[in-house]
Amino acid sequence: xxxxxxxxxxxxxxxxxxxxxxxxxxxxxxxxxxxxxxxxxxxxxxxxxxxxxxxxxxxxxxxxxxxxxxxxxxxxxxxxxxxxxxxxxxxxxxxxxxxxxxxxxxxxxxxxxxxxxxxxxxxxxxxxxxxxxxxxxxxxxxxxxxxxxxxxxxxxxxxxxxxxxxxxxxxxxxxxxxxxxxxxxxxxxxxxxxxxxxxxxxxxxxxxxxxxxxxxxxxxxxxxxxxxxxxxxxxxxxxxxxxxxxxxxxxxxxxxxxxxxxxxxxxxxxxxxxxxxxxxxxxxxxxxxxxxxxxxxxxxxxxxxxxxxxxxxxxxxxxxxxxxxxxxxxxxxxxxxxxxxxxxxxx
Numbered sequence: 549x550x551x552x553x554x555x556x557x558x559x560x561x562x563x564x565x566x567x568x569x570x571x572x573x574x575x576x577x578x579x580x581x582x583x584x585x586x587x588x589x590x591x592x593x594x595x596x597x598x599x600x601x602x603x604x605x606x607x608x609x610x611x612x613x614x615x616x617x618x619x620x621x622x623x624x625x626x627x628x629x630x631x632x633x634x635x636x637x638x639x640x641x642x643x644x645x646x647x648x649x650x651x652x653x654x655x656x657x658x659x660x661x662x663x664x665x666x667x668x669x670x671x672x673x674x675x676x677x678x679x680x681x682x683x684x685x686x687x688x689x690x691x692x693x694x695x696x697x698x699x700x701x702x703x704x705x706x707x708x709x710x711x712x713x714x715x716x717x718x719x720x721x722x723x724x725x726x727x728x729x730x731x732x733x734x735x736x737x738x739x740x741x742x743x744x745x746x747x748x749x750x751x752x753x754x755x756x757x758x759x760x761x762x763x764x765x766x767x768x769x770x771x772x773x774x775x776x777x778x779x780x781x782x783x784x785x786x787x788x789x790x791x792x793x794x795x796x797x798x799x800x801x802x803x804x805x806x807x808x809x810x811x812x813x814x815x816x817x818x819x820x821x822x823x824x825x826x827x828x829x830x831x832x833x834x835x836x837x838x839x840x841x842x843x844x845x846x847x848x849x850x851x852x853x854x855x856x857x858x859x860x861x862x863x864x865x866x867x868x869x870x871x872x873x874x875x876x877x878x879x880x881x882x883x884x885x886x887x888x889x890x891x892x893x894x895x
Contacts, residue, residue: 555585559592559810567814568807570763576807577759581800593806593834596813597821598873604883605836605873606658606820607864609651610693612842613664613676614638620666620695623724623789624752624782627665631787644676647842648683651861654894655686657840658879661714666695666727674708681709687879691747696727696735702742712745712775719750719757719765724790736772748774749822750808752782753801754793766808770815776837777812778822779804779830802833809834826859831871838864862895 558572568576579585615634618627627634639647651657662680664673673694680690692705693714702713717732718725736746748769750762769777781801784791796804801823809821813834822837823830831838840861859867868876869891875883884890 549584551588552579552585555579555589559589562592562596562810562813565814567811569811570767573766573807573811574759574763576810577762577804579803581797581803586799586803586806589810590802590806590829590833593809593813594832597809597834597836600813601820601836601877602883603872603874604877605831605838605868605871605875605886606877607656607861607868608659608661608691608822608837608839609657609861610661610663610839610841611639611644611647611651613644613662613673614668616665616667618666619726621726622718623720624754624785626785626788628788631789633787638672641679644679645683648680651840651842652684652686652688654861655688655878656865656876656884656894657688657861658877659689659691659712660684661691661693662710663693664695668694670701670704674704677705677708677710687882689879696731697738699738699741702739702744706743710744712747713739714747714749715739716749716751717765717768718752719754719761733768733772736768740772745775745817746772747776747778747822748772749778749780749824750804751778751780751824753780753796753804754782754790755796756793762804766811770812773815773817774812775817776820776822777808777818778824778835778837779808780824783825798827798829801827802829805830805835806833826864826867828867828871831867831873836868836873838867840864865891865894 558568616636617629617632621628689711690709691712692710715736717729721729750766781796805823812818820837821835823835826838840859876886
């Protein structure tokens with residue numbers, strides 16, 4: 549068997565610490581997910597990423613703080629105002645403390661997202677951040693996942709202990725959402741200007757999206773100098789307008805993860821690569837971030853995603869172990885040996 553010569557050359561250059569640019573990324577994404585070239589790029593990306601961080605993975609957590617019909621009206625999101633079944637509701641203090649404590653009790657959670665709606669109450673978020681900062685006794689980093697925000701508010705988040713922000717300009721932003729793509733990208737810059745890290749993602753990927761759309765969206769995070777990148781396939785949430793288009797396969801998602809990983813692994817700011825939702829194929833394709841979730845989730849139609857789509861900490865540890873990772877890293881980059889004994893003790 550002989551690989552396509554251009555694809556082989558791109559992968560050879562990756563081993564020489566030269567990441568593919570836009571044209572080469574598009575070329576890699578043009579191969580069928582079942583082609584020999586696609587299998588090879590998944591393997592190469594995984595080997596490069598694991599070799600670069602001592603075969604370590606990390607676990608992130610996310611707590612949904614509230615639900616509400618959202619004016620962003622994203623066609624893929626369960627909170628979109630024109631199609632949501634969710635009503636306005638906030639997490640109460642006791643539930644927040646319980647969920648946060650459960651996430652952080654073993655000090656093997658790298659970072660915890662506090663997720664709010666696109667339109668959110670700044671004081672409510674800051675209050676929860678301050679509570680979280682006091683409760684977190686270990687090395688877990690405090691992160692946020694919020695709507696469009698100015699630099700002053702991001703500076704307040706940093707004062708409250710938040711170190712990074714998940715924010716993206718999604719595929720089709722402004723067409724399948726009621727949000728302005730320029731404002732989304734300005735929010736990312738606002739976070740950077742406030743001294744926060746950006747956690748980006750190529751999302752939400754559907755079967756109808758072209759290779760050019762994938763590449764253009766991927767490079768938003770790359771051009772911004774993100775600290776983490778990821779790829780997420782769109783979940784066909786019942787009742788959402790885009791559910792009719794269905795899903796890409798996990799095999800195709802793994803191929804896209806591989807291309808994003810190859811395009812980012814030489815970036816000085818990059819640390820870890822994610823895949824949403826967690827899938828074994830993603831973790832043998834260059835991903836090394838798994839996310840545990842509780843509370844509201846835009847990819848789910850139930851009030852607490854931990855009862856449905858969301859994974860808990862034990863499942864995340866087992867996922868990384870089953871995918872061959874040797875270590876879990878804490879939020880301070882210390883390594884924990886990930887073996888059968890650790891899985892049994894923290895199951």
